[in-house]
């Protein structure tokens with residue numbers, strides 16, 4: 001890992017966070033012609049299962065395709081030879097239109113955890129993936145989702161086992177209360193995967209009387 005990586009990670013995360021309200025604004029103001037969407041085939045992934053996403057390109061988009069995963073605050077990029085902690089494209093100088101399926105590999109080789117995923121197309125020959133001026137389609141073109149890999153259902157929230165957190169009704173890969181799209185409940189400040197008031201770790205907020213964590217019945 002280079003010493004620069006955390007700063008660069010912060011830059012892309014900041015860009016990603018900026019993109020969210022911008023997308024919301026665009027949705028209100030107009031139909032965002034460039035808005036892309038990154039969809040997992042399922043966001044809750046068990047052992048020895050593939051992590052698969054599709055990217056929807058509503059308009060022809062030409063450039064270098066980058067896929068990144070936030071691994072504990074460090075961005076790893078899915079290059080031609082797998083995941084590496086330096087910015088490399090998955091594909092160079094392609095034109096995309098419609099739906100593109102991408103297999104991000106198998107869960108058997110990665111640690112259990114929550115993995116936010118980003119996707120962007122960079123102008124061909126542009127060097128800096130963190131400079132949003134190089135993003136084809138601008139800030140709104142950033143694709144985002146999140147995988148929950150090999151986690152207990154009390155963390156993933158997938159109690160019915162359908163591959164999605166039960167509160168992720170629109171299948172974005174995020175919990176309904178993950179408005180900042182970091183993969184964690186927004187009230188999970190310590191990022192252990194549980195609501196911070198879920199002391200008995202059953203995946204549910206504890207009631208006011210059970211903060212000893214014994215029971216919430």
Ligand SMILES: [Ca+2]
Pocket residue numbers: 157158159160161162163164165166
């Ligand atoms: Ca579910």
Ligand SMILES: [Ca+2]
Pocket residue numbers: 177178179180181182183184185186187
């Ligand atoms: Ca969150």
Ligand SMILES: [Ca+2]
Pocket residue numbers: 187188189190191192193194195196197
């Ligand atoms: Ca927590």
Ligand SMILES: [Ca+2]
Pocket residue numbers: 197198199200201202203204205206216
């Ligand atoms: Ca609880």
